[in-house]
Amino acid sequence: MxxxxxxxxxxxxxxxxxxxxxxxxxxxTAIAFGACTIVASSTIWGWITDEPIxxxxxxxxxxxxxDYVSGYATTCVRLLLTATESQRSxxxxxxxxxxxxxxxxxxxVIVDSTAVAKVALAATYEEVEQWQVVVRVNQRAYASATPxxxxxxxxxxxxxxxxxxxxxxxxxxxxxxxxxxxxxYSTTLVVGAPDDKGRNRSTGxxxxxxxxxxxxxxxxxVGGLERYVAAGSGITPVNTCQRALLTGLIATRAVxxxxxxxxxxxxxxxxxxxxxxxxxxxxxxxQYPLTLxxxxxxxxxxxIDAGPLLDGTAQLxxxxxxxxxxxx
Numbered sequence: 587m588x589x590x591x592x593x594x595x596x597x598x599x600x601x602x603x604x605x606x607x608x609x610x611x612x613x614x615t616a617i618a619f620g621a622c623t624i625v626a627s628s629t630i631w632g633w634i635t636d637e638p639i640x641x642x643x644x645x646x647x648x649x650x651x652x653d654y655v656s657g658y659a660t661t662c663v664r665l666l667l668t669a670t671e672s673q674r675s676x677x678x679x680x681x682x683x684x685x686x687x688x689x690x691x692x693x694x695v696i697v698d699s700t701a702v703a704k705v706a707l708a709a710t711y712e713e714v715e716q717w718q719v720v721v722r723v724n725q726r727a728y729a730s731a732t733p734x735x736x737x738x739x740x741x742x743x744x745x746x747x748x749x750x751x752x753x754x755x756x757x758x759x760x761x762x763x764x765x766x767x768x769x770x771y772s773t774t775l776v777v778g779a780p781d782d783k784g785r786n787r788s789t790g791x792x793x794x795x796x797x798x799x800x801x802x803x804x805x806x807x808v809g810g811l812e813r814y815v816a817a818g819s820g821i822t823p824v825n826t827c828q829r830a831l832l833t834g835l836i837a838t839r840a841v842x843x844x845x846x847x848x849x850x851x852x853x854x855x856x857x858x859x860x861x862x863x864x865x866x867x868x869x870x871x872x873q874y875p876l877t878l879x880x881x882x883x884x885x886x887x888x889x890i891d892a893g894p895l896l897d898g899t900a901q902l903x904x905x906x907x908x909x910x911x912x913x914x
Contacts, residue, residue: 651744652717656702658749659719659740664700666755667723667738668693680751695725703737715744716752735760765902770895771836771857784829784863793841793854793878796885798832801860801874805830816879816886827862827870834859838895852880857894 662680669676671689704720721738737760741752775794778786786798800814805827815821837856855877862870875891 652705655717655742655744655749656705656719659705659717659742659751660700660702660721662751663721663723663738663740663755664697667695667697667725681754685754695727696729696731698724698726698733700724708741713745717742717744720758721755763905763907765904767896767898767902768900769836769857770897771838771855773837773840775835775837775841775856777832777835780831784831786832789843791841791843792847792885793837793856794832794835796878796887797835797856797858797876800876800887801830801832801858805860805862814887816881816888819886819888821887821890825865827864828867829863831861832858833861833871847883847885848880850880850882853888854878854885855891855895 658680662677665676665680666686669689670693671691674683674686674689677686701722702719703722704718706718707715708718709716719740719742721740723736723738724733725736726733737758738755739758740755743750743752776789776791777794778789778798781787785802786795788795796814800811802808803811803814804821804823805825806829807823807825809823811821811823835856835858837854839854841854855875858874858876860872860874862872864870873894875894876887877889877891878885879888880886
């Protein structure tokens with residue numbers, strides 16, 4: 587008759603295994619306790635010495651490195667786009683003569699501005715990092731030409747010897763023309779016709795008249811802003827325009843001037859479109875997302891919102907590139 591698995595083990599071996607398992611558990615417990623003790627001791631030491639654990643230091647170092655790399659890449663791209671054969675030496679800090687080959691005799695484009703569109707760590711090697719930088723370039727073929735935007739990708743090698751471009755830039759496609767979401771305003775409010783001074787006439791609608799008065803006193807030097815903003819709003823005049831005319835107003839709900847003003851604390855959000863004549867006598871159109879609140883029985887502007895209200899439940903509407911839009 588065969589013995590069961592448990593019967594094969596003698597009492598002596600059972601005691602050895604039990605004692606071994608117990609010892610292992612004690613060892614693991616000691617290791618875990620030691621690790622926790624090290625962390626706790628470090629934290630407690632920070633409390634005692636008033637030296638908190640450095641969290642922002644590494645984050646700041648990473649930001650500084652990306653700024654360093656992206657600034658170098660932007661400079662290299664701008665120099666390459668504008669340098670001529672006689673200015674070849676200006677590119678020595680980015681590329682060698684063999685890499686550049688032939689340069690134009692005259693600058694092929696005028697670069698109005700450059701900005702970093704993307705910077706990312708592409709690869710890491712021993713003591714070396716390769717960074718991918720995408721530079722957005724606003725350029726024109728000549729002074730009066732239509733501006734166009736291109737994206738130039740350049741790779742940068744980061745090492746203890748400094749920065750160096752890896753290969754020449756490439757022109758890449760943009761991520762598209764974007765998409766839109768519908769506005770989340772349910773009604774259109776009346777707007778007063780312009781008077782002989784280019785201001786809105788009164789409509790009798792308390793929200794419309796408050797918004798038009800606010801925009802006029804906020805954007806132009808007519809004064810009286812305190813009549814339209816809530817106390818403590820922190821809104822002060824900017825006085826950037828000679829004239830400001832409210833031309834469109836949509837709101838989150840209707841406001842009937844014949845009905846009683848809602849109780850204090852009631853709010854409404856609006857998007858106001860304003861036609862302006864700037865202090866430089868240039869026409870300009872802006873839109874202001876505003877929140878108005880009833881205080882002491884009257885509507886007042888309490889804040890300029892961070893952005894217009896969008897219908898987050900709606901589907902995105904992709905925007906097709908216009909026929910005249912420059913290729914990217």
